[in-house]
Amino acid sequence: xxxxxxxxxxxxxxxxxxxxxxxxxxxxxxxxxxxxxxxxxxxxxxxxxxxxxxxxxxxxxxxxxxxxxxxxxxxxxxxxxxxxxxxxxxxxxxxxxxxxxxxxxxxxxxxxxxxxxxxxxxxxxxxxxxxxxxxxxxxxxxxxxxxxxxxxxxxxxxxxxxxxxxxxxxxxxxxxxxxxxxxxxxx
Numbered sequence: 001x002x003x004x005x006x007x008x009x010x011x012x013x014x015x016x017x018x019x020x021x022x023x024x025x026x027x028x029x030x031x032x033x034x035x036x037x038x039x040x041x042x043x044x045x046x047x048x049x050x051x052x053x054x055x056x057x058x059x060x061x062x063x064x065x066x067x068x069x070x071x072x073x074x075x076x077x078x079x080x081x082x083x084x085x086x087x088x089x090x091x092x093x094x095x096x097x098x099x100x101x102x103x104x105x106x107x108x109x110x111x112x113x114x115x116x117x118x119x120x121x122x123x124x125x126x127x128x129x130x131x132x133x134x135x136x137x138x139x140x141x142x143x144x145x146x147x148x149x150x151x152x153x154x155x156x157x158x159x160x161x162x163x164x165x166x167x168x169x170x171x172x173x174x175x176x177x178x179x180x181x182x183x184x185x186x187x
Contacts (some may be wrong), residue, residue: 008046008056010110015057016064020096027054055118061099062122063146065092078137078180081130082173085162092170101167112148123159154183 007096029050029141033040049054065088074084092099134140136149145151161176 011043011046011053012057012060015053016061016096019057019099023098024054029053037157041057050074059118059122061092061096062118064095065089066122066126075129075133077139078130078133078184079177082158082176082180086165086171086173086176089166090133093166093169093171097100100169103147121162126162127155127159134184136163137184141186144184 011032014032015027018031018035027050029040029043032053033043037044043053047056066085067088074080089100129131131152134145134155145154158176158180161179165171165173165176
């Protein structure tokens with residue numbers, strides 16, 4: 001399905017399609033140019049290198065996976081948020097097989113990549129979102145958090161569990177939800 005690329009978003013859409021179909025190895029300046037029915041020079045007008053193209057492609061994949069939900073209640077309740085995150089992770093794994101594990105391993109070992117920087121920014125955004133929800137969920141018992149055990153620490157724990165789920169490709173949140181219920185809500 002070739003189409004003429006007229007914008008950076010068209011190029012990123014073509015890159016995402018290639019990644020969905022054939023994984024990381026399929027994304028190259030030449031392959032994207034072919035998919036967009038343009039010359040490689042056109043792609044270079046937008047991206048100086050394959051690394052730059054991959055960095056923006058990865059960022060656009062994260063955005064697709066974690067689009068803004070229509071229901072803002074997702075961000076007012078820890079249980080709703082975690083359930084939504086796991087559903088989106090499952091969606092991401094189906095749309096971009098191997099994305100989470102390959103992305104993590106490839107970019108974590110290379111200290112200088114734009115892809116690693118963008119991945120860490122996305123992860124930081126998720127962690128900060130979890131922290132904000134923990135601070136604002138009115139159903140959380142008042143005695144849960146103190147100076148020895150803070151909302152930030154629990155957000156980090158939740159995020160670590162999310163990362164493990166991504167690597168294991170286990171998108172069943174039931175254990176994490178049980179932990180949340182027993183830690184935050186039950187006496």
